[in-house]
Amino acid sequence: MTLDVGVIGVGMIGQDHIRRLTHVLAGVRVAAVTDVDLDRAKSVAGALPDAQVFGDGAELIGSDDVDAVVVASIGSTHEEYVLACIAAGKPVFCEKPLATTREACDRILDAEVAAGRRLTMVGFMRRYDDGYRDMREVIASGHIGAPLLFHSAHRNPSVPDAVTSAGMVVDTCVHDIDTARYLLGAEVAAVQVAKPRRSSRAASHLQDPLVLLLEMSDGALTTVEAAVNIGYGYDIRGEVVGEIGTVALADTNRIVLRRDGGFGGRIPADWRERFVRAYDVELQAWVDAASNGRSTGPSAWDGYAATVVCDAGVEALSSGQRVPVSLRDRPALYAPEA
Numbered sequence: 012m013t014l015d016v017g018v019i020g021v022g023m024i025g026q027d028h029i030r031r032l033t034h035v036l037a038g039v040r041v042a043a044v045t046d047v048d049l050d051r052a053k054s055v056a057g058a059l060p061d062a063q064v065f066g067d068g069a070e071l072i073g074s075d076d077v078d079a080v081v082v083a084s085i086g087s088t089h090e091e092y093v094l095a096c097i098a099a100g101k102p103v104f105c106e107k108p109l110a111t112t113r114e115a116c117d118r119i120l121d122a123e124v125a126a127g128r129r130l131t132m133v134g135f136m137r138r139y140d141d142g143y144r145d146m147r148e149v150i151a152s153g154h155i156g157a158p159l160l161f162h163s164a165h166r167n168p169s170v171p172d173a174v175t176s177a178g179m180v181v182d183t184c185v186h187d188i189d190t191a192r193y194l195l196g197a198e199v200a201a202v203q204v205a206k207p208r209r210s211s212r213a214a215s216h217l218q219d220p221l222v223l224l225l226e227m228s229d230g231a232l233t234t235v236e237a238a239v240n241i242g243y244g245y246d247i248r249g250e251v252v253g254e255i256g257t258v259a260l261a262d263t264n265r266i267v268l269r270r271d272g273g274f275g276g277r278i279p280a281d282w283r284e285r286f287v288r289a290y291d292v293e294l295q296a297w298v299d300a301a302s303n304g305r306s307t308g309p310s311a312w313d314g315y316a317a318t319v320v321c322d323a324g325v326e327a328l329s330s331g332q333r334v335p336v337s338l339r340d341r342p343a344l345y346a347p348e349a
């Protein structure tokens with residue numbers, strides 16, 4: 012069976028997902044696209060074998076020619092499209108964020124709970140990265156004892172001037188926040204933000220780097236370093252410290268070059284290069300689940316928790332205070348998989 016997917020939002024990541032749905036993954040084809048920029052949608056559809064262009068997202072979701080939907084439009088539009096997919100009973104892969112406010116995420120949770128089944132997967136692709144998966148397995152096996160600390164570093168070579176300090180929390184650190192929840196199996200209970208000496212490479216309005224301190228619900232601590240003008244490459248680092256050992260992401264380069272009295276390897280240029288395999292595995296997992304009428308992966312609950320923690324992070328950034336995180340009770344629909 013081939014899953015006919017409609018893609019809403021054909022900007023940078025929308026086009027990247029269309030490329031993998033069309034050329035990399037199995038059992039799926041892009042049957043429809045739409046974008047508020049219809050010319051862009053038409054031009055993207057023109058390069059596909061047989062994709063319809065719809066005038067808007069609601070039409071695409073309602074079409075009988077669309078089995079499942081990828082939402083890759085800007086974050087503020089996600090709620091509307093995810094709710095429409097749930098109402099139509101169609102599986103939806105929603106790029107992060109699930110929605111931009113806690114209230115919007117609440118409405119999505121309520122809709123899924125009322126529907127009685129999970130239809131939404133959120134694009135936290137790090138959960139499909141081999142390195143993080145192996146780290147999680149090591150932690151779950153007890154090899155390092157109980158996890159006490161998780162150190163995460165998220166370094167970008169540079170960012171456009173439009174990026175704000177709050178944006179660093181919401182758009183950059185959101186991945187580290189989800190990773191902390193995934194690796195440690197605990198919720199975030201409180202957030203503080205520390206502001207180190209600013210990089211001279213950063214725009215004058217930007218607090219770069221910044222450090223989040225996340226108190227986890229079981230007492231473990233997570234530190235997240237976000238440094239978005241680091242220059243040397245896109246470098247993602249992570250280490251969990253347990254009672255009797257540690258487990259860390261290895262460098263991702265496949266070769267080591269030795270010359271001139273030194274040695275070195277390659278650092279990815281950007282997130283697409285670093286996580287290319289994770290995106291492929293993530294979307295194939297969604298396609299396989301959707302084709303079999305199942306749900307999988309990061310749920311609407313995970314999207315909700317990430318948005319609430321990001322909100323607390325933004326508040327902590329501006330107030331300088333420790334901000335407690337209060338989550339609603341987790342509906343039984345989102346009980347962790349055994």
Ligand SMILES: NC(=O)c1ccc[n+]([C@@H]2O[C@H](COP(=O)([O-])OP(=O)(O)OC[C@H]3O[C@@H](n4cnc5c(N)ncnc54)[C@H](O)[C@@H]3O)[C@@H](O)[C@H]2O)c1
Nearest residue numbers: 020021022023024025046047048083084085086088106107
């Ligand atoms: N998981 C990841 O690592 C990752 C990486 C990049 C982006 N993202 C997320 O993907 C989403 C898109 O990011 P991007 O970088 O591709 O942005 P982008 O600006 O390149 O593309 C967004 C597209 O959405 C379209 N759009 C805007 N409003 C719309 C509407 N109401 N209906 C339909 N289309 C609309 C725009 O015209 C544009 O084509 C964001 O939510 C972003 O956070 C996730």
